[in-house]
Amino acid sequence: MNIAFFLTLKNDVAYLYDDSSLRQALEKMRYHGYSSIPVISRTGKYVSTVTEGDFLWYMLDRSTDDTDGVSIYDAEDIKLRDIVKNDRATAVRITATMDELYELAMNQNFVPVTDDEGIFIGIVTRKNIIKYFVASRTGKKFTAPLKSKFISGKPKSVSE
Numbered sequence: 001m002n003i004a005f006f007l008t009l010k011n012d013v014a015y016l017y018d019d020s021s022l023r024q025a026l027e028k029m030r031y032h033g034y035s036s037i038p039v040i041s042r043t044g045k046y047v048s049t050v051t052e053g054d055f056l057w058y059m060l061d062r063s064t065d066d067t068d069g070v071s072i073y074d075a076e077d078i079k080l081r082d083i084v085k086n087d088r089a090t091a092v093r094i095t096a097t098m099d100e101l102y103e104l105a106m107n108q109n110f111v112p113v114t115d116d117e118g119i120f121i122g123i124v125t126r127k128n129i130i131k132y133f134v135a136s137r138t139g140k141k142f143t144a145p146l147k148s149k150f151i152s153g154k155p156k157s158v159s160e
Contacts, residue, residue: 049089
């Protein structure tokens with residue numbers, strides 16, 4: 001078994017570009033009900049994962065006795081590249097071992113997956129890993145994530 005068995009492809013994953021605004025990120029996360037989301041560059045490389053906590057700490061760090069911090073009006077001018085922490089949600093290469101995947105999944109709700117060039121190709125969710133192990137212990141059938149047949153068109157990301 002390898003990581004590809006659990007992979008949800010990029011076309012089926014919500015993600016953001018690192019030049020997306022704070023407002024765009026909050027809207028997308030609210031729409032999908034996510035508390036964290038992968039961030040990639042315009043060239044497709046995985047950058048980091050941004051969380052609700054990152055936004056909260058960013059806004060609180062900018063508040064002083066003289067200001068109220070970041071307003072909703074400011075949120076359009078703040079780019080994710082100024083907020084994300086590169087040490088968040090370590091990615092694995094598609095060629096990584098299952099043990100490497102399991103190790104990361106213990107501490108991350110999802111593990112971003114890249115190719116050998118660092119290009120984001122999708123995610124593996126901790127939920128799917130757990131479902132697989134439950135199915136294998138109970139004799140129930142595990143259905144791997146659906147693979148996207150949709151190759152062209154607009155990806156599920158915030159652009160513009």
